[in-house]
Every structure is written in C-alpha cells, then in structure tokens.
Amino acid sequence: MDYVGEVLPVVILVQPAKTDLFGDPLTTAKRVVLGVGITPIGLRMMWRSDKSFKPYFIMKGGMLGFTRKALSNYASYQNFSLQIGLGMQIKLTDRYDTRVGYSDFHFSNAFMTPNNPGLDVMSHNAGIAYHLGKRVAR
Numbered sequence: 001m002d003y004v005g006e007v008l009p010v011v012i013l014v015q016p017a018k019t020d021l022f023g024d025p026l027t028t029a030k031r032v033v034l035g036v037g038i039t040p041i042g043l044r045m046m047w048r049s050d051k052s053f054k055p056y057f058i059m060k061g062g063m064l065g066f067t068r069k070a071l072s073n074y075a076s077y078q079n080f081s082l083q084i085g086l087g088m089q090i091k092l093t094d095r096y097d098t099r100v101g102y103s104d105f106h107f108s109n110a111f112m113t114p115n116n117p118g119l120d121v122m123s124h125n126a127g128i129a130y131h132l133g134k135r136v137a138r
Helices: none
Strands: 006-016 030-046 053-066 078-091 096-108 118-130
Touching (some): 006 053, 030 078, 053 096, 078 118
Antiparallel strands (some): 006 030, 030 053, 053 078, 096 118
16 A cells, blocks of 8 residues: 655636536636645555556545636635546556556535535546666566
C-alpha cells in the first residue's frame, strides 16, 4: 500500500452561464471558471508488486476552490473531491513501467449550501512510471 497525493495547479470548468437552483442550465451560453485543487488524502493498493503485471486500486480525497461558484449560481466556491480507480501497471524495464486505468472523479460541495450540485467524470488514463533511486542488480 502506498500514499498518494496530488496538486492540481489549474482546474478549468466549463459550465452554463445561468442555472437554476439545482444547477440545470437556463441558457446555452457557457462560462469558464478557473480553480485550483489539492488532494492530500489518498492510497494506492497494488497487488503482485514484484511481478510484471501489477493490478492496483486507487482512492483519493481533497478539495477544489474556484474563482466563481461552481456548477450552479447558488452553490459554493469550495468543493470536495473524491477519485476512485482501477488499473494495471506493466513492467517495461527495470526503471520504467506503463500504467493504464479507469477512474471516477466526483466533486460537490457536500451541502455546505442548501444546494449541492455535483459532477462525476468517468475517464480512462495512461502514463509512464519512472522508478527513482539506485538500481538493484539482479
């Protein structure tokens, strides 16, 4: 099990310019809302870490802050985030692995205001992992 943390220095949210109480659009016009995020709480469970194919489960929680009220004109500037995902990390060399996965990213204000619009984004992801430190001779 590993600790996982994340900093999102730029968050770009495209939302309706006018909404009702529940965040439903009242116009087709869009507005760009900028924000930042931090996810200080997280864990990754990886099985078979000494093998070539390593399945993993990841869960992270944190906060997002926006320059305008997010998802509804009646919501809040601060939102809580939760990300859950599954994937596979595959060994390429002693230093490099590739990672593919599927995750759900949710954020909402957790009823900090009477209105609690939320957003769920399902996504595929891929990346390259580089192992730091001295190489171990085998």
